[in-house]
Amino acid sequence: MIEVEHLSLTYHSAKQTHLAVDDVSFTVKQGQFYTLLGPSGCGKTTTLRCVAGLERPDLGEIRIDGAPVSSSNKDVWIPPNRRSIGMVFQSYAIWPHMTVFENVAFPLRYGVKKVSGRDVRDRVQKALDLVQLGHLADRAAPHLSGGQQQRLALARAFVMEPKVLLLDEPLSNLDAKLREEMRIELRHLVKSMGVTTIFVTHEQIEALTLSDVIAVMKNGKIVQEGNPLDIYQRPANAFVADFIGKSNLVPGTVTTNPSANGIVRVDCAWGSLACSAPSGSTSGAIMVAIRPEHLELTPSGSADENVLVGTLEAAAFVGNMTDCIVKVGQTSFKVQLHPDRTPVVGSQVSLYIAARHCLAMRADA
Numbered sequence: 001m002i003e004v005e006h007l008s009l010t011y012h013s014a015k016q017t018h019l020a021v022d023d024v025s026f027t028v029k030q031g032q033f034y035t036l037l038g039p040s041g042c043g044k045t046t047t048l049r050c051v052a053g054l055e056r057p058d059l060g061e062i063r064i065d066g067a068p069v070s071s072s073n074k075d076v077w078i079p080p081n082r083r084s085i086g087m088v089f090q091s092y093a094i095w096p097h098m099t100v101f102e103n104v105a106f107p108l109r110y111g112v113k114k115v116s117g118r119d120v121r122d123r124v125q126k127a128l129d130l131v132q133l134g135h136l137a138d139r140a141a142p143h144l145s146g147g148q149q150q151r152l153a154l155a156r157a158f159v160m161e162p163k164v165l166l167l168d169e170p171l172s173n174l175d176a177k178l179r180e181e182m183r184i185e186l187r188h189l190v191k192s193m194g195v196t197t198i199f200v201t202h203e204q205i206e207a208l209t210l211s212d213v214i215a216v217m218k219n220g221k222i223v224q225e226g227n228p229l230d231i232y233q234r235p236a237n238a239f240v241a242d243f244i245g246k247s248n249l250v251p252g253t254v255t256t257n258p259s260a261n262g263i264v265r266v267d268c269a270w271g272s273l274a275c276s277a278p279s280g281s282t283s284g285a286i287m288v289a290i291r292p293e294h295l296e297l298t299p300s301g302s303a304d305e306n307v308l309v310g311t312l313e314a315a316a317f318v319g320n321m322t323d324c325i326v327k328v329g330q331t332s333f334k335v336q337l338h339p340d341r342t343p344v345v346g347s348q349v350s351l352y353i354a355a356r357h358c359l360a361m362r363a364d365a
Helices: 044-052 100-110 117-130 146-158 176-193 204-210 228-233 238-243
Strands: 002-012 017-028 033-037 059-064 067-071 085-088 164-168 196-201 213-218 221-226 248-254 263-268 271-276 284-290 307-317 322-328 331-337 348-353 359-361
Touching: 002 044, 017 044, 017 059, 017 196, 017 213, 017 221, 033 044, 033 176, 033 204, 044 059, 044 085, 044 164, 044 196, 085 146, 100 117, 100 146, 117 146, 146 176, 176 204, 196 204, 204 228, 213 228, 213 238, 221 228, 221 238, 238 248, 238 284, 238 359, 248 331, 263 284, 271 359, 307 331, 322 348
Parallel strands: 033 196, 033 213, 085 164, 164 196
Antiparallel strands: 002 017, 002 059, 059 067, 213 221, 248 263, 248 284, 263 271, 284 359, 307 322, 307 348, 322 331
């Protein structure tokens, strides 16, 4: 449905140039929810704006439904209003002097394809009902709550019945509780319509809960692409492991060849670990990534895997878990325990880590 091939774009100023998107390629299938995830400045929004037609890339080709909308080789450039896309911006871009109804009707009345008055009424009401704002059609747009304004922006995008929906951090202006509610609602809306979607965010929880496919970006490049479970459980490198969720990152050196089940031995500053090597990191200096939820204070596995002795330095109850810090040698491990656990700070504890949860990987991206 959406095909992006070898996309590159450089920003130029009087004093410097900045390569914002560096040879990016990806494909979004029909009806898929595809997320570009990464820190500020990684190129995710610029990539989205290229798909929308709000930026003109230097190199590469973008196709929507098989038709090129931007191609440096073929000298093709289709303007945004002719790309059959709907877009929701971070700021929602709602017209404050218009009612809810008029905001949604605007693209129908002033777009490339003119729509009759009766069709405008029918399509606007359908879009508002879809986002549960039908009863507020006559309300002034500034008098809506944050969540209602977000749904209004979605209705305005949906009313054009676009082939592609582009979402640029649309939940970032909402408070934490409302953001959580809107994640569920947004996923339901998009899937019920079957619209192909590209979503941009720096929030890993949003990416994990909303996406069919996640592309993690760094310095203008996609460094890993996969479904949410694979991205979380099998990060390709230390950057992804650290950016997606929390990880304990421990430098070490691989000292054995992989066993039949892909286990290697890694020497660290305080001892040796049995680790899995999902990304082919089977020799030399590497980084071991261990999720806090995979550490146990009471060993429950075989003694020949990984049992470390350390001191519990801190414990903080945070509602659904107890966050702990355990120091082993000079290394501090983040550990997440069930909230019923009440460990004694300052006590000596044993940490158990299953080898399958110790991931040996490249430190670079």
